[in-house]
Amino acid sequence: MAALVERVNDAARLVPRGAVYALGLLPAVWIAFALFTGRLGVDPVLEAEHRLGLTALQFLIATLAVTPLMRLTGIKLIRLRRPLGLLAFTYVVLHFLVWLVLDMQLFWAQIAEDLVKRWYIILGMAGLLAMLPLAWTSRDAALRRMGGAAWRRLHRLTYLAAAAAALHYLMLAKTLTLEPLLYAGAVFGLLAVRAIPRRPRNPARA
Amino acid sequence: MRRLTENDVTPKALWLNRRALIAGGAAAAGAATWPAGQAVAATGLEPNTWEEITSYNNFYEFGTDKDDPKRYAGALTTAPWSIAVDGLVARPGIYDLDALRGFPTEERIYRFRCVEAWSMVIPWNGFPLAALLDRVEPLGAARYVAFETLYRPSEMRGQQRAILDWPYREGLRLDEAMHPLTLMATGIYGEDLPNQNGAPIRLVVPWKYGFKSIKSIVRITLTEDEPPTTWNMMAAHEYGFYANVNPEVDHPRWSQATERRIGGGLFARRQPTLMFNGYADEVAGLYRGMDLTAQF
Numbered sequence: 001m002a003a004l005v006e007r008v009n010d011a012a013r014l015v016p017r018g019a020v021y022a023l024g025l026l027p028a029v030w031i032a033f034a035l036f037t038g039r040l041g042v043d044p045v046l047e048a049e050h051r052l053g054l055t056a057l058q059f060l061i062a063t064l065a066v067t068p069l070m071r072l073t074g075i076k077l078i079r080l081r082r083p084l085g086l087l088a089f090t091y092v093v094l095h096f097l098v099w100l101v102l103d104m105q106l107f108w109a110q111i112a113e114d115l116v117k118r119w120y121i122i123l124g125m126a127g128l129l130a131m132l133p134l135a136w137t138s139r140d141a142a143l144r145r146m147g148g149a150a151w152r153r154l155h156r157l158t159y160l161a162a163a164a165a166a167l168h169y170l171m172l173a174k175t176l177t178l179e180p181l182l183y184a185g186a187v188f189g190l191l192a193v194r195a196i197p198r199r200p201r202n203p204a205r206a
Numbered sequence: 207m208r209r210l211t212e213n214d215v216t217p218k219a220l221w222l223n224r225r226a227l228i229a230g231g232a233a234a235a236g237a238a239t240w241p242a243g244q245a246v247a248a249t250g251l252e253p254n255t256w257e258e259i260t261s262y263n264n265f266y267e268f269g270t271d272k273d274d275p276k277r278y279a280g281a282l283t284t285a286p287w288s289i290a291v292d293g294l295v296a297r298p299g300i301y302d303l304d305a306l307r308g309f310p311t312e313e314r315i316y317r318f319r320c321v322e323a324w325s326m327v328i329p330w331n332g333f334p335l336a337a338l339l340d341r342v343e344p345l346g347a348a349r350y351v352a353f354e355t356l357y358r359p360s361e362m363r364g365q366q367r368a369i370l371d372w373p374y375r376e377g378l379r380l381d382e383a384m385h386p387l388t389l390m391a392t393g394i395y396g397e398d399l400p401n402q403n404g405a406p407i408r409l410v411v412p413w414k415y416g417f418k419s420i421k422s423i424v425r426i427t428l429t430e431d432e433p434p435t436t437w438n439m440m441a442a443h444e445y446g447f448y449a450n451v452n453p454e455v456d457h458p459r460w461s462q463a464t465e466r467r468i469g470g471g472l473f474a475r476r477q478p479t480l481m482f483n484g485y486a487d488e489v490a491g492l493y494r495g496m497d498l499t500a501q502f
Contacts, residue, residue, distance in 0.1 A: 035472065036472070041261065041262070041272075041273065042257070042258045042261055042262035042272070042468055042469065043262060043272070043324065043466075043468055044472060045466070045472065046324075046466075102472060102473075103466070104476070105475065105476050107464065107476060110461055110463055110464060113461065114460070114461060117456075118459055118460060118461075119459070120459060171459065173270075174270075174322070175266070175270065175369050175370065175440070176369075177270050177369065
């Protein structure tokens with residue numbers, strides 16, 4: 001097991017971050033291509049909107065999984081956490097833009113009403129807003145300027161964004177279906193793991 | 207001297223209303239005949255394509271995704287098929303579909319507005335529900351009509367999970383059911399109804415949200431009291447018994463003021479939703495004096 005973890009860690013160190021971005025953007029490229037070539041079925045706007053939102057949630061979950069994975073198995077993917085988080089943010093923004101421009105078509109009156117009355121819209125928007133400072137402070141320079149402790153504190157907003165996103169998805173459905181429940185389970189499971197007290201890193205050896 | 211039957215006690219308001227509406231309905235029905243050119247000119251509505259109508263369906267009996275019904279409804283056997291008619295009727299019984307097919311069918315191009323705020327235009331073939339009800343002779347005490355969808359989990363995979371309280375149930379007030387716009391549909395575009403659209407026979411009530419237009423009907427019951435209906439049982443504050451299309455009464459979780467017309471392309475404009483889905487002239491009278499925000 002330890003050998004396997006070492007090999008995964010060695011391999012992860014060799015993955016260029018650029019490759020993560022490139023791979024991570026492939027779904028967006030595919031969705032855009034499918035949207036403009038009539039491959040998204042009868043209701044392409046809603047389909048694109050949903051796929052972008054779902055991809056955002058998947059990247060958020062991947063981002064949240066990095067730390068528990070390291071604690072539980074020793075697999076270190078911390079280098080890839082920033083690309084994963086920024087990809088999540090990118091998909092959230094694309095999801096938001098499709099909603100704003102193609103779905104709501106800039107009907108400001110209805111949008112304004114939705115923003116104060118509809119809980120799933122409010123939660124979605126809260127998630128997006130929570131991610132803005134995270135994207136803004138994602139570079140090394142920001143981390144150095146803020147100092148590690150303050151930076152980590154700020155970046156706990158990820159928890160809020162992920163919880164909002166999971167509830168946003170859950171509240172959309174007319175009935176309780178399996179998929180949004182599984183996503184919510186993953187998000188809240190990964191948040192709950194963080195509440196477990198950490199064991200001392202090097203148990204005192206007698 | 208002729209003996210009075212239950213039939214003679216149809217409330218006056220109902221039959222007066224019915225007559226006025228039959229005149230209007232007949233004109234509309236006459237105009238809405240295929241081929242498309244004439245019909246579009248007459249109704250001003252351009253129907254959605256066969257592909258759109260048959261591949262974007264809410265029919266939870268086959269799954270909750272829009273493309274599930276098309277994918278899985280092929281498993282449903284629709285022949286033989288019969289509808290049990292019971293409750294407050296003079297002539298209850300099991301009516302074979304072939305017998306019901308004897309009613310003269312018409313082509314009706316109707317707007318179809320889903321409670322999820324999308325819409326289509328669909329060229330249905332069918333006969334007025336009133337024709338069927340006239341044959342089974344509702345008793346004077348009957349005030350509501352309840353409908354039930356087939357429950358057959360072996361062929362309807364969505365029913366294998368309790369997504370809804372199966373079987374699917376819907377209902378109308380008797381005057382709504384007798385309204386000439388209320389259709390029992392057996393076809394689309396002159397073809398038999400595809401399974402995913404509610405084969406072999408379904409209800410179409412064009413001024414109400416789509417979930418009222420119950421599919422694959424196996425039972426019709428005339429009742430004195432308002433019958434329980436599936437979405438209303440599931441979430442009464444979100445889905446009323448009436449479920450009339452109304453841009454001013456929002457679904458608690460989303461607005462009903464506008465709708466996205468399916469098939470309009472990527473940049474088609476959102477359209478304002480019309481009161482009673484554009485059928486206010488024909489049906490507003492049914493709800494005179496009612497508070498539509500309370501009885502939604």
